[in-house]
Amino acid sequence: MLVKFASEVPLEPAQEGIGIRWLIAAKDGAPNFAMRVIEVEPGVTFAPHAHPWEHEIYALEGEGLLLGLDGERPLVPGQAIFVPPDELHGYRNTGEKTLKFICVIPHTK
Amino acid sequence: MLVKFASEVPLEPAQEGIGIRWLIAAKDGAPNFAMRVIEVEPGVTFAPHAHPWEHEIYALEGEGLLLGLDGERPLVPGQAIFVPPDELHGYRNTGEKTLKFICVIPHTK
Numbered sequence: 001m002l003v004k005f006a007s008e009v010p011l012e013p014a015q016e017g018i019g020i021r022w023l024i025a026a027k028d029g030a031p032n033f034a035m036r037v038i039e040v041e042p043g044v045t046f047a048p049h050a051h052p053w054e055h056e057i058y059a060l061e062g063e064g065l066l067l068g069l070d071g072e073r074p075l076v077p078g079q080a081i082f083v084p085p086d087e088l089h090g091y092r093n094t095g096e097k098t099l100k101f102i103c104v105i106p107h108t109k
Numbered sequence: 110m111l112v113k114f115a116s117e118v119p120l121e122p123a124q125e126g127i128g129i130r131w132l133i134a135a136k137d138g139a140p141n142f143a144m145r146v147i148e149v150e151p152g153v154t155f156a157p158h159a160h161p162w163e164h165e166i167y168a169l170e171g172e173g174l175l176l177g178l179d180g181e182r183p184l185v186p187g188q189a190i191f192v193p194p195d196e197l198h199g200y201r202n203t204g205e206k207t208l209k210f211i212c213v214i215p216h217t218k
Contacts, residue, residue, distance in 0.1 A: 001177045001198060002191040006167070009189070023189035024165045030191060032215045033142050035165045056133045056144045058115070058167070058211055068110045080118070080132035082111040082139060089110060102167055104213050106141045 002028055006037050017044035026107055033106050040064065040091055040099040048090035055083040055103050062099035065092045075099070111137055115146050126153035135216055142215050149173065149200055149208040157199035164192040164212050171208035174201040184208070 004023065011019040017040065024035040037060070040046055048067045057080065064075040067090035068083075075081075075091060081101075083089045093099040113132070120128035126149065133144040146169070149155055157176045166189065173184040176199035177192075184190075184200060190210075192198045202208040 001175065001179070001182075001193075001196060003175065003182060004189055005187050006189055007187060023167070024191045028191055029193055030165060031163055031194065032217075033165065033213065035167065035189060035213065054140055056139065056142065056213065058132070058144065066110065066112065070110070073110075073112060078114050078116060080113055080115055080144060082133045082137055084110075084138055085140065087110060102211065104142065104144065104165065108141075 009037075011039060015046070017041035018046055030107075033104055035102060035104050038091075038101055038103050040093040042093050042096055042098070044093050046091040048088045050086050050088045052085050053106050053108065054085050055081070055089065055105060057081040057083065058102040060100045060102060062093060062097050063095035064099045065094055066090075067092060075101075118146075120148060124155070126150035127155055139216075142213055144211060144213050147200075147210055147212050149202040151202050151205055151207070153202050155200040157197045159195050159197045161194050162215050162217060163194050164190070164198065164214060166190040166192065166213075167211040169209045169211060171202060171206050172204035173208045174203055176201060184210075
């Protein structure tokens, strides 16, 4: 059993104002999928994009918007979000603190 | 994109004092793995057990103990826990509120 605090896992820069913590990854022995935390700084937009793998998301902290085929929808703690493969999705932090959410992806990405 | 609040997903009884909310499952179109929230009531133990599939866990609320090969370890919010396939694991709620954690499993279970 591997136990770690998310806050102790390095925040790897992805884009300006956006970072990823790889909590549980292939290098930890995870056979099928990886659990990450995505962090988006206030005012920053993770522009809508699509790819052939799914996301299973759980919103932890902060406030923002989900950007998708249906336009903008609120993104707040306690939400679970499923983004199917190949569907457009993005995020915008509209709050004053860091927007943080869990995002699980298959290793096949 | 499927968006729901975890609190709106039915809590399905698993054992006395233990329930599961299936946030994102195969029936939602998830191709590879399922995201659930496990809830353990105060004083309740989810007895150690093992199975051939892994768990990727993120602790959300409450306080308790992880029960495993190494004995008891603290289980508190903000922890990420990887339980490899076939490894013994259990949980005990030692606090005064419901212990809640995300637990992701492959569909192959």
